[in-house]
Amino acid sequence: MGLATMDIQTSSAIQFDQLSNEDLMEHFQSGHEQAFNLLVKRFKDRLHNFLYRYTHNHQDCEDLVQETFLRVYRSKHSYERIAKFSTWMYTIALNLAKSEYKKKQRMTTVTIHKDEEDSEDRAMKLEATDILPDDSLHEKMCMNELEKALKELSEDFREVVILRDIQQLAYDEIANITDLPMGTVKSRINRGRSQLQTLLKKHVYPETISA
Amino acid sequence: MVSRLKNTSKLSNLINGWVENRLDDEDYITLTDYFKSRPLLKTFAEQSKGGKQVLRNAYSVTAADDFEEKLARRIAVEKNDESVSNHPNL
Numbered sequence: 001m002g003l004a005t006m007d008i009q010t011s012s013a014i015q016f017d018q019l020s021n022e023d024l025m026e027h028f029q030s031g032h033e034q035a036f037n038l039l040v041k042r043f044k045d046r047l048h049n050f051l052y053r054y055t056h057n058h059q060d061c062e063d064l065v066q067e068t069f070l071r072v073y074r075s076k077h078s079y080e081r082i083a084k085f086s087t088w089m090y091t092i093a094l095n096l097a098k099s100e101y102k103k104k105q106r107m108t109t110v111t112i113h114k115d116e117e118d119s120e121d122r123a124m125k126l127e128a129t130d131i132l133p134d135d136s137l138h139e140k141m142c143m144n145e146l147e148k149a150l151k152e153l154s155e156d157f158r159e160v161v162i163l164r165d166i167q168q169l170a171y172d173e174i175a176n177i178t179d180l181p182m183g184t185v186k187s188r189i190n191r192g193r194s195q196l197q198t199l200l201k202k203h204v205y206p207e208t209i210s211a
Numbered sequence: 212m213v214s215r216l217k218n219t220s221k222l223s224n225l226i227n228g229w230v231e232n233r234l235d236d237e238d239y240i241t242l243t244d245y246f247k248s249r250p251l252l253k254t255f256a257e258q259s260k261g262g263k264q265v266l267r268n269a270y271s272v273t274a275a276d277d278f279e280e281k282l283a284r285r286i287a288v289e290k291n292d293e294s295v296s297n298h299p300n301l
């Protein structure tokens with residue numbers, strides 16, 4: 001049955017939870033807010049997991065996820081079924097993350113994560129000029145090693161690696177979201193993973209190989 | 212076999228497949244043979260595999276319990292603003 005012919009009064013009979021994301025979006029476009037709520041349920045954790053790699057801060061991450069869903073809500077009629085819903089939504093999220101990341105880079109601050117075992121400790125931000133170039137000081141910072149490595153990873157590599165290895169999206173979907181050729185996506189994923197591992201091990205290999 | 216891998220796109224595909232453990236037997240043998248003559252490439256692929264595993268094992272960040280409630284409130288505010296601004300008497 002086409003959505004255009006479906007009476008809104010029959011919505012209670014629709015088994016929303018069995019519909020695809022794209023079907024849900026079409027129902028939402030037809031006025032069923034319940035469909036939007038279900039999309040939020042399906043994607044809220046995945047989006048948090050994705051955007052946290054850009055913000056490295058729970059509050060900023062939550063703000064970005066909310067903003068992503070708000071844009072989905074406001075722009076529902078701009079979605080066309082030719083694209084997968086997840087591709088469309090991740091494109092919105094990625095653009096938001098990029099602009100937030102640039103804003104943060106301009107601020108040149110670094111977050112010192114709070115010590116979870118110390119109830120009186122709290123997360124704080126330091127201006128870059130406050131940070132001494134002392135390795136031992138950096139070692140004392142309670143930063144998650146992986147987050148730090150991800151931060152250091154170049155943006156081109158980071159976005160595709162996160163989309164593939166954390167979000168587990170298909171290569172063609174990543175190519176659509178990032179607007180890159182498939183070959184570039186695959187090559188960047190290989191190089192990004194390798195660079196990440198290098199950063200984690202804190203080794204520097206003199207040779208680089210372009211695959 | 213080796214000349215086949217001079218195509219960088221094919222090589223990139225094979226490394227992706229090797230890292231993600233989804234190569235068929237033929238491609239697996241082709242690539243592991245190729246690694247024998249390209250130790251740096253093997254190092255690169257192993258690094259790539261390590262990076263992938265680290266991410267796969269990384270802890271997961273999830274939404275707060277009241278996330279949906281807060282989002283619903285923001286949407287309600289927005290709808291309210293919209294209805295006020297569209298009010299015929301304004």
